[in-house]
Amino acid sequence: MLLLSFRGIGFFLAQTTPKYAEYLVVEGWQGEQSLQQALLIFNEPTNNYKYLITTGGPNTQWGQKVWSNYADKSAHYFVSHGIAAAKVVSIPTPASAQNRTYLSAVMVRDWFADKSIKLNKLDVFSQGAHARRTRLLYELALPDSNIGVYASEPEGYQLYSWWKTSQGSKAVLTEWIGFIWTICFFEPGAVGSHQEKWGSTSND
Numbered sequence: 001m002l003l004l005s006f007r008g009i010g011f012f013l014a015q016t017t018p019k020y021a022e023y024l025v026v027e028g029w030q031g032e033q034s035l036q037q038a039l040l041i042f043n044e045p046t047n048n049y050k051y052l053i054t055t056g057g058p059n060t061q062w063g064q065k066v067w068s069n070y071a072d073k074s075a076h077y078f079v080s081h082g083i084a085a086a087k088v089v090s091i092p093t094p095a096s097a098q099n100r101t102y103l104s105a106v107m108v109r110d111w112f113a114d115k116s117i118k119l120n121k122l123d124v125f126s127q128g129a130h131a132r133r134t135r136l137l138y139e140l141a142l143p144d145s146n147i148g149v150y151a152s153e154p155e156g157y158q159l160y161s162w163w164k165t166s167q168g169s170k171a172v173l174t175e176w177i178g179f180i181w182t183i184c185f186f187e188p189g190a191v192g193s194h195q196e197k198w199g200s201t202s203n204d
Helices: 002-007 009-013 032-043 070-080 100-114 128-141 159-164 166-185 194-198
Strands: 023-027 051-056 088-092 121-126 146-151
Touching: 002 009, 002 159, 009 128, 009 159, 009 166, 023 032, 023 070, 023 100, 023 128, 032 070, 032 121, 032 146, 051 070, 051 100, 070 088, 088 100, 100 128, 100 194, 121 128, 128 146, 128 166, 159 166
Parallel strands: 023 051, 023 121, 051 088, 121 146
Antiparallel strands: none
């Protein structure tokens, strides 16, 4: 039983439970294969998504950078692949000591508040085993909203045999540790506080 539970961690973390909201948030740091999967989900007629929101912090890739952040970079990808620019909203995440996924969720929450939009439910598209932790962090940042999530198909390994490759083992075990750490130790700070956005209690 323990062995079966261990092998099932990949499927547990790569959670897909959408709420079929009007807005689909896509974490912009993902690779092209994942973004293509998000594109297909957004364009699926039965999903009825009206807007696609991209998030992401500063572009940390080495070398020449056309885009300064992943939110703008992925937004350009979706527009260049046929989604109307009016349906794509880029919400960049600033550099911070705070958890990047959580801060992205806070920025999304603040965007809806600035637009005076009451958000009852929201779907988030994340990469593979990162999905369950993404959902948890969005639930912490948006406690009054019903959060759904999609997990992309992982690149370089299969969920049913993730332990057979170094890439799969690294991805799944890293996310498992991150998920447990978030449950046990993550303290985001009060809503609207300095700590919530910047990861510290000081304003200095």
